[in-house]
Amino acid sequence: xxxxxxxxxxKGQMEMIGLVVIVLLVTIAFLFLAQFALRDNSDDxxxxxxxxxxxxxxxxxxxxxxxxELDGPLEVLSVNDLLKDCADNPEGGxxxxxxxxxxxxxxxxxxxxxxxxxxxDTFKRRYEFVSFIIQNPDPPLLFLTGKNGGCQGRKxxxxxxxxxxxxxxxxIESRLLICD
Amino acid sequence: xxxxKTKQGQIHITExxxxxxxxxxxxxxxxxxxxxxxxxxxxEQLAENLERRAVDSTTRFIFLPEVQCTQGELPPFSxxxxxxxxxxxxxxxLGDALDEYYFHxxxxxxxxxxxxxxxxTRSWVVYNKPKIDYSSKKIxxxxxxxxxxxxxxxxEPSIYFGYVAMEVYS
Numbered sequence: 384x385x386x387x388x389x390x391x392x393x394k395g396q397m398e399m400i401g402l403v404v405i406v407l408l409v410t411i412a413f414l415f416l417a418q419f420a421l422r423d424n425s426d427d428x429x430x431x432x433x434x435x436x437x438x439x440x441x442x443x444x445x446x447x448x449x450x451x452e453l454d455g456p457l458e459v460l461s462v463n464d465l466l467k468d469c470a471d472n473p474e475g476g477x478x479x480x481x482x483x484x485x486x487x488x489x490x491x492x493x494x495x496x497x498x499x500x501x502x503x504d505t506f507k508r509r510y511e512f513v514s515f516i517i518q519n520p521d522p523p524l525l526f527l528t529g530k531n532g533g534c535q536g537r538k539x540x541x542x543x544x545x546x547x548x549x550x551x552x553x554x555i556e557s558r559l560l561i562c563d
Numbered sequence: 564x565x566x567x568k569t570k571q572g573q574i575h576i577t578e579x580x581x582x583x584x585x586x587x588x589x590x591x592x593x594x595x596x597x598x599x600x601x602x603x604x605x606x607e608q609l610a611e612n613l614e615r616r617a618v619d620s621t622t623r624f625i626f627l628p629e630v631q632c633t634q635g636e637l638p639p640f641s642x643x644x645x646x647x648x649x650x651x652x653x654x655x656x657l658g659d660a661l662d663e664y665y666f667h668x669x670x671x672x673x674x675x676x677x678x679x680x681x682x683x684t685r686s687w688v689v690y691n692k693p694k695i696d697y698s699s700k701k702i703x704x705x706x707x708x709x710x711x712x713x714x715x716x717x718x719e720p721s722i723y724f725g726y727v728a729m730e731v732y733s
Contacts, residue, residue: 412596430618434705435706438707442706442724442725445640445643447722501680
């Protein structure tokens with residue numbers, strides 16, 4: 384009787400060990416799966432996105448434009464000059480006239496679509512550009528999103544940082560967001 | 564009694580064989596899964612390294628004193644390439660004299676500068692060392708200002724907008 388009971392106990396123990404081994408194996412498999420599924424390689428792209436945002440905004444701010452006038456043809460103007468003029472004369476009036484448009488409309492409708500379209504849209508990037516006066520941020524002076532979409536609700540968003548610029552009405556801040 | 568024990572033994576053996584079979588099936592699937600995982604992981608690592616190399620090479624090129632915009636004794640402009648310097652640099656690279664030096668910097672790569680504004684038809688291939696039997700390639704882009712120092716004053720714009728396309732091979 385004792386031996387039968389001992390045999391049953393041993394069998395029970397063996398089955399318990401088997402169960403534990405199976406649970407361990409399943410756990411290891413799940414850990415592997417989780418590691419595989421949660422692998423995030425966003426850090427690898429972070430530097431490329433960040434540098435692209437910074438380089439794009441830096442280069443755009445330096446770019447010079449033609450076809451602008453103020454009581455007669457002007458010498459060379461930079462995008463920053465137009466941005467300042469856009470903040471100081473949002474409705475036009477006394478500001479620069481470029482291809483029949485005042486600074487804000489010219490930047491929003493003509494120049495920036497060419498600059499962003501020829502670069503970030505060509506690289507098939509999603510992006511958002513915003514330029515506003517810090518003291519009066521709403522509504523922004525300029526706002527553009529990419530042909531592939533903006534960055535609302537996206538993860539892996541990188542920013543160019545703030546590009547401040549002094550204008551008559553206050554400080555203009557420009558920012559470019561690039562996302563996946 | 565003996566017959567009963569033999570039957571019991573046979574059942575035990577069948578049970579053990581079934582358990583071992585299932586165990587080896589699980590082990591086989593585990594090994595297949597691990598092999599796939601290791602394979603994908605290695606490919607990702609390779610792509611990651613290539614991307615890193617592309618970004619490194621682009622940064623190296625953009626800040627190369629041979630092509631970077633300067634402003635007298637002040638620090639050079641970042642993200643700006645001097646078109647006069649760029650043309651001279653391109654011509655200089657046609658010769659073989661400095662091949663080894665720049666190959667050490669950029670390895671197997673193709674560097675193209677594309678103007679976007681005002682003239683999107685203009686582009687320059689500055690460095691071109693493609694790898695014939697490459698296994699993968701990666702292109703990275705950085706925007707840049709292009710300064711034409713031959714235009715001085717007047718009503719012509721002198722700083723254009725473009726980008727650097729860095730194509731690297733492995």
